[in-house]
Amino acid sequence: MPHAPEKRSNAPIFWLLFGAGGTLSALFGVGLILVTGFLAPQGIGIGPDALSYENALAFTQNWLGKAAIWAVISLFFWHAAERLYLTLKDMHVFSDLGRRLLTYGVAAVVTVATAGLLLAIGF
Amino acid sequence: MTERADKTIELRVLRYNPVTDEKPHHQSFTVPYTSDMSVLQGLQWIKDTIDGSLTYRWSCRMAICGSCGMMINAEPKLACHTLLRDLAPGPVTVEPLNHFPIERDLVVTVDDFVKKIESVTPWLIPKHPKPVSEGPYNQTPAQMAAYENFSACINCMLCYAACPQYGENPKFIGPAAMAILQRYDGDSRDGGSALRIDAVHGEDGVWGCTAVGACSDVCPKAVDPMHAVNQNKMNTALDYFLRFLKKRDTK
Ligand code: SF4
Ligand code: FES
Numbered sequence: 001m002p003h004a005p006e007k008r009s010n011a012p013i014f015w016l017l018f019g020a021g022g023t024l025s026a027l028f029g030v031g032l033i034l035v036t037g038f039l040a041p042q043g044i045g046i047g048p049d050a051l052s053y054e055n056a057l058a059f060t061q062n063w064l065g066k067a068a069i070w071a072v073i074s075l076f077f078w079h080a081a082e083r084l085y086l087t088l089k090d091m092h093v094f095s096d097l098g099r100r101l102l103t104y105g106v107a108a109v110v111t112v113a114t115a116g117l118l119l120a121i122g123f
Numbered sequence: 124m125t126e127r128a129d130k131t132i133e134l135r136v137l138r139y140n141p142v143t144d145e146k147p148h149h150q151s152f153t154v155p156y157t158s159d160m161s162v163l164q165g166l167q168w169i170k171d172t173i174d175g176s177l178t179y180r181w182s183c184r185m186a187i188c189g190s191c192g193m194m195i196n197a198e199p200k201l202a203c204h205t206l207l208r209d210l211a212p213g214p215v216t217v218e219p220l221n222h223f224p225i226e227r228d229l230v231v232t233v234d235d236f237v238k239k240i241e242s243v244t245p246w247l248i249p250k251h252p253k254p255v256s257e258g259p260y261n262q263t264p265a266q267m268a269a270y271e272n273f274s275a276c277i278n279c280m281l282c283y284a285a286c287p288q289y290g291e292n293p294k295f296i297g298p299a300a301m302a303i304l305q306r307y308d309g310d311s312r313d314g315g316s317a318l319r320i321d322a323v324h325g326e327d328g329v330w331g332c333t334a335v336g337a338c339s340d341v342c343p344k345a346v347d348p349m350h351a352v353n354q355n356k357m358n359t360a361l362d363y364f365l366r367f368l369k370k371r372d373t374k
Contacts, residue, residue, distance in 0.1 A: 006321075006322070006323075006324065006325030006326075006327060006328055007325050007326075008324045008325060008363065009324060009325050009326045009328070009330045010363075011326070011330040012356075012359060012360035012363035012364070013363075015330075015356060015360055016360055086333045089333075090287075090291070090333065
């Protein structure tokens, strides 16, 4: 064998989360901003109470709605975390542990917190 | 009829003689050129008429051998594939490839690059041995298309000179090695995947790449090393999670 195998990196975990978040944001990111940020509040093409408190609550109380909200929020964070992690690494900012805590750490906290809040809202 | 070399252009060439120089310095030459002359021909004119000690690598003069890679106006280029007329009015800065130790003038040490290419098992490992009597290994056009792009690599190292991650961390496997890995890994006749994945699944393997893409931009043969890296990020990631399910051939 021409070489000793290198130690396996655990980067695949973060890279797949990054990829999933990137795909999701490319597919739905712009649409979500448009609908929730402009169209719904302005009542353009969508009923004015589409995003009313009752409707939003009903959405979050459905397990499918919970899953969608959880995926969108946490995977967007994992996507950004990976990009920021690599940028900080290239710029030699902080120690590696510091960079990981600041990026992956935040994404992990957001993931758990979002799940907790969604469960707290109930079914 | 031959064109007369009545135009001139200034070449600022990096010089370094390890015996007499403490550090590299630039030297300017005014070179007469015709519209069909390459930077390599400019260097050859200097060597033939002004300074026979000017040192650079070349062989084919037609973008095939991969010997004449150098930084031309700070961009990695093949000197034989870059025309002086496109760089007029000059001056043109000619320096050895970035990220490699200079041996002399425009010649860099290639040992690290060669070791990296060797490390990815750059040959076909047949899935199962087949005696000649059973005929050739057949391949459909689609099977060939899967690796053909990567087989065009001429080992010119321009992509290493362009890659900021290789500049940052010389242990990083780098672009061409990944393109060459994929040339064999993507071949339907090959069965050496497990071996190659193990060579590049570390931090200094595929994961040393942050998808800058400069490699694919500078490649003179339109090879797409970044694509090879991405394919192997996926292969490595699948291997990371599925390795426990797979029966690995440990031969
Ligand atoms: S991938 Fe392209 S730039 Fe890199 S060594 Fe091969 S031919 Fe040269
Ligand atoms: S001399 Fe062969 S590639 Fe330039």
